[in-house]
Amino acid sequence: MIIDQERADQERLRPEKTREDQGRLEKTKKDQERLGKTREDKDQKRPEGTNKDKDHRRLEKTTEDQERLVKFDDCAGNEAVVFRSSDPVFGVRADGSVFARAEGAAGLDEPVQFKVTASGPRTRTAWETEVQLALIDPPSPRRHQNEVTQEDGKVAAREERKDASPPPPHVITFSGSGRNGSKGLRRQKRDWVIPPINVAENSRGPFPQMLVSIRSDQDLDISIRYSITGVGADQPPNEVFNIDPVVGKMFVTKPLDREHRSSYHLRAHAVDMNGNQVENPIDLYIFVIDMNDNRPEFKNQVYNGSVDEGSKPGTYVMHLSAFDADDNTTANGMVRYRILSQTPHSPIPNMFTINSETGDIVTVAPGLDREKVSQYTIIVQATDMEGNLNFGLSNTATAIITVTDINDNPPMLTSRTTLGKIKSSHGETGVAVFFVFFDTLTPVSQKAPGLLRRQRGRRRGLGTCGAYLLGSPGSSRAAPKPPVDFEMNRAFMLTVGVSNQAHLATGIQSSLQSTAGVTISVQDVNEPPYFPTNPKHIRFEEGVPAGTSLTTFSASDPDRLQMQQIIRYSKLNDPADWLSINRTNGQIVTTAMLDRESVYVKNNIYEATFLATDNGSPAASGTGTLQIYLIDINDNPPALVPKESQICERVNRNVNGVNITAADADTDPNAGPFIFELASFPGSIRRNWTISRISGDFARLGLRYQIYLEPGVYEVPVVVSDSGNPPLSNRSVIKVKVCPCDENGDCTTLGAVAAAGLGTGAIISILICIIILLSMVLLFVMWIKRREKERQTKQLLIDPEDDVRDNILKYDEEGGGEEDQ
Numbered sequence: 001m002i003i004d005q006e007r008a009d010q011e012r013l014r015p016e017k018t019r020e021d022q023g024r025l026e027k028t029k030k031d032q033e034r035l036g037k038t039r040e041d042k043d044q045k046r047p048e049g050t051n052k053d054k055d056h057r058r059l060e061k062t063t064e065d066q067e068r069l070v071k072f073d074d075c076a077g078n079e080a081v082v083f084r085s086s087d088p089v090f091g092v093r094a095d096g097s098v099f100a101r102a103e104g105a106a107g108l109d110e111p112v113q114f115k116v117t118a119s120g121p122r123t124r125t126a127w128e129t130e131v132q133l134a135l136i137d138p139p140s141p142r143r144h145q146n147e148v149t150q151e152d153g154k155v156a157a158r159e160e161r162k163d164a165s166p167p168p169p170h171v172i173t174f175s176g177s178g179r180n181g182s183k184g185l186r187r188q189k190r191d192w193v194i195p196p197i198n199v200a201e202n203s204r205g206p207f208p209q210m211l212v213s214i215r216s217d218q219d220l221d222i223s224i225r226y227s228i229t230g231v232g233a234d235q236p237p238n239e240v241f242n243i244d245p246v247v248g249k250m251f252v253t254k255p256l257d258r259e260h261r262s263s264y265h266l267r268a269h270a271v272d273m274n275g276n277q278v279e280n281p282i283d284l285y286i287f288v289i290d291m292n293d294n295r296p297e298f299k300n301q302v303y304n305g306s307v308d309e310g311s312k313p314g315t316y317v318m319h320l321s322a323f324d325a326d327d328n329t330t331a332n333g334m335v336r337y338r339i340l341s342q343t344p345h346s347p348i349p350n351m352f353t354i355n356s357e358t359g360d361i362v363t364v365a366p367g368l369d370r371e372k373v374s375q376y377t378i379i380v381q382a383t384d385m386e387g388n389l390n391f392g393l394s395n396t397a398t399a400i401i402t403v404t405d406i407n408d409n410p411p412m413l414t415s416r417t418t419l420g421k422i423k424s425s426h427g428e429t430g431v432a433v434f435f436v437f438f439d440t441l442t443p444v445s446q447k448a449p450g451l452l453r454r455q456r457g458r459r460r461g462l463g464t465c466g467a468y469l470l471g472s473p474g475s476s477r478a479a480p481k482p483p484v485d486f487e488m489n490r491a492f493m494l495t496v497g498v499s500n501q502a503h504l505a506t507g508i509q510s511s512l513q514s515t516a517g518v519t520i521s522v523q524d525v526n527e528p529p530y531f532p533t534n535p536k537h538i539r540f541e542e543g544v545p546a547g548t549s550l551t552t553f554s555a556s557d558p559d560r561l562q563m564q565q566i567i568r569y570s571k572l573n574d575p576a577d578w579l580s581i582n583r584t585n586g587q588i589v590t591t592a593m594l595d596r597e598s599v600y601v602k603n604n605i606y607e608a609t610f611l612a613t614d615n616g617s618p619a620a621s622g623t624g625t626l627q628i629y630l631i632d633i634n635d636n637p638p639a640l641v642p643k644e645s646q647i648c649e650r651v652n653r654n655v656n657g658v659n660i661t662a663a664d665a666d667t668d669p670n671a672g673p674f675i676f677e678l679a680s681f682p683g684s685i686r687r688n689w690t691i692s693r694i695s696g697d698f699a700r701l702g703l704r705y706q707i708y709l710e711p712g713v714y715e716v717p718v719v720v721s722d723s724g725n726p727p728l729s730n731r732s733v734i735k736v737k738v739c740p741c742d743e744n745g746d747c748t749t750l751g752a753v754a755a756a757g758l759g760t761g762a763i764i765s766i767l768i769c770i771i772i773l774l775s776m777v778l779l780f781v782m783w784i785k786r787r788e789k790e791r792q793t794k795q796l797l798i799d800p801e802d803d804v805r806d807n808i809l810k811y812d813e814e815g816g817g818e819e820d821q
Contacts, residue, residue: 087114090131098131196285201258202293208242208251211286215248216270216279223273224248228284230266241266241286250284258288259325290327296335296382298322298397305361306402309370310505313363317352317401320359322382336387340379340396352378352401356387361399370403377401406505411498413516422522494518526616529555529567531624535607541631542596547589550579553626554586555612565614572623573609576600579626581610588626596630597665604630634670634724638662640732647703648741649711657702659694660734662720670724672697679717679731689716701734709738 083092089112092098098116112133119126197211216224226248232240241264243250250268264286270279298320305318326332336356342349347367354361361378378399385392497515531553538551557565569586571579578592588610596604606628613621645658664671673696678686688707692700701716703709714736721729739747 084117196287198287198289200289201256201291208253211250213249214268224270227269228266232264256288258290263287290332292332294325295393295395296322296324303399306404309368309403315363317361324384331385334386335382340381343377346373370405407502408505408508413514418518491521527558528620528622529557529612530622531555535625535627537627539629542594550588552587570611572611632667636665637728637730638664638720638722644735646737649738657700661698675721677719711739713737
């Protein structure tokens with residue numbers, strides 16, 4: 001397709017056009033036909049080393065002779081390179097520059113395309129490239145629509161000059177690649193890339209505003225209708241662009257916003273009156289030219305950063321960033337940063353600087369001191385147009401920089417001498433002596449706690465050196481170890497020094513340790529009673545009767561000399577409720593018999609807790625624990641284990657009996673070894689059964705040899721005696737199941753049933769009864785079936801007509817018949 005200007009058409013119609021110009025136009029048309037050869041086949045093989053890129057340049061319509069247009073260059077110089085142009089209108093010099101010849105370039109009014117071939121003297125390979133030269137408008141003397149000047153800081157807009165005329169729009173002509181016309185087959189022209197159409201955003205119109213004119217070279221022969229398709233035409237957003245279907249002028253109907261959409265891709269169509277396609281569609285690319293209509297926007301209005309005090313110049317502090325919605329490839333979207341102000345101006349007004357392109361804030365001078373200035377407030381300005389304050393748009397944000405603390409100041413005690421008081425803390429720790437010190441570190445700093453050391457001073461119960469951790473400045477305290485006691489020492493003097501736990505920061509010179517003298521007076525407090533022996537252990541035999549005195553569990557009071565207090569005792573915890581305590585003297589007496597086998601006794605020890613309370617104000621109390629170790633006595637007879645067993649009815653070599661043992665709740669020596677004996681009554685026990693000792697805890701029970709017992713369950717009484725002094729005996733009964741056994745000595749199934757208490761005769765009788773019962777049921781069922789069959793046969797032998805009932809007559813008459821009268 002060919003790009004032209006409407007101005008050329010207007011020049012053809014001017015009456016004052018000279019014959020020379022007309023001849024030049026005719027020559028230009030011939031050159032166009034000569035340049036309109038068809039595109040070479042894309043699949044044609046290029047020579048090795050061919051450059052496939054195209055060189056695009058714009059060609060002034062009034063190109064002068066020998067004017068340089070395009071310059072080619074190789075990698076090693078052009079002295080031996082030979083350039084050739086496929087178009088005689090344009091030539092290529094030895095240095096690679098393309099120029100237009102006077103005889104053919106004067107009348108050019110459309111873009112041209114030709115090939116340039118480069119070859120060397122020592123190689124047969126040639127390189128080719130395609131050169132496209134597009135026309136540009138000659139410079140116009142008119143001014144812009146709105147010309148802006150600046151006088152005394154004020155901006156004024158001059159009105160558009162009335163004599164200025166708008167530039168003529170481009171005319172886009174379809175190539176002859178459509179269907180055949182009436183004149184026969186037409187030669188197809190080359191396809192050209194249509195230059196994009198640029199439209200400025202936020203245009204004030206008037207609308208619709210013409211952009212380009214589209215025409216087909218067949219419009220002289222037939223009527224053509226033009227249309228456009230694509231986003232902005234027939235696709236959302238619709239009707240941004242439209243076209244006059246008759247004359248082919250394309251318009252934009254409203255202002256465009258590049259930030260909403262930066263480009264449009266449309267397709268132009270040409271059809272005849274019947275809707276048949278006349279030309280191949282052409283692609284139109286419309287680019288929205290950006291205007292500086294958006295200010296830079298910071299992501300946050302307030303940024304927070306921090307930097308250590310004493311940081312060196314160039315230390316990174318924080319980062320700020322702003323976004324500009326305009327095109328960042330142009331000056332409209334290129335943002336630059338600068339610092340407007342710093343508060344406070346200490347030690348200098350410019351303690352920080354900002355990278356104008358990245359937005360990184362760094363320190364520019366030394367002297368950051370948190371103890372003097374703990375926070376800086378900086379106003380940062382972001383300006384587009386690469387920071388041009390005259391034309392760019394700006395926005396501001398606030399950066400708050402906190403100076404963080406480092407350990408650069410040692411702690412100092414506020415006074416050389418200090419008086420302190422401490423309460424007597426006999427028996428407990430954590431009571432504190434208060435010391436006041438000063439440290440310029442922040443209270444939240446991890447380096448703030450100080451370490452207080454006692455350098456000199458003695459008192460009874462306290463060593464010559466102790467270390468105590470201090471809290472935040474102004475309210476620090478130290479807990480003495482061990483605790484002080486008013487009864488032991490009422491006052492003492494110390495010399496203390498304070499220092500940080502952490503080392504001072506690098507480069508900070510350490511000073512002498514701060515010391516002070518401290519006088520501590522101990523105040524008496526009501527201390528609780530305490531049991532000297534806690535817990536207290538005693539031993540007693542179990543089974544002692546109620547009312548037995550076990551021990552006296554008394555407590556002492558540290559304030560017995562100063563306050564003359566009275567102690568009262570009470571029971572705090574007695575799980576089995578076996579004990580009681582005298583309120584005045586602490587004597588403990590039993591209220592029930594002590595039993596070592598009770599569930600409240602753990603490992604032979606019974607534990608109870610008692611309370612001692614004084615009559616001070618407020619009252620104080622202490623607890624004491626009494627542990628009673630219960631000595632075992634023989635108070636539990638042994639019991640036979642197991643209670644049930646089974647044995648074969650006939651004695652064989654493999655099975656000789658069952659093993660039995662005994663269980664005793666007492667412990668040695670009141671438990672085993674045990675003595676097992678068969679009871680003397682009834683007499684059949686010793687005749688049928690025998691018992692033999694295996695060990696001190698086990699014995700074997702079995703049938704006597706050649707004794708046969710019917711299968712069943714037999715109760716065998718056994719007397720078991722322990723080894724106590726005196727021993728205790730127990731008559732226990734073991735249930736033995738006698739059953740027939742197999743070769744391995746295991747009871748058979750029948751034997752197990754028999755052992756449950758039924759003999760062989762009883763089992764046979766039960767089986768016979770079951771058989772008789774089943775036979776009776778079977779006979780009854782057969783009798784029922786036979787009787788039912790006889791009844792059915794009897795009914796078939798009776799004639800239904802003989803079934804006369806003389807006592808009922810049917811007349812079907814009212815009032816009866818003659819026989820009744």
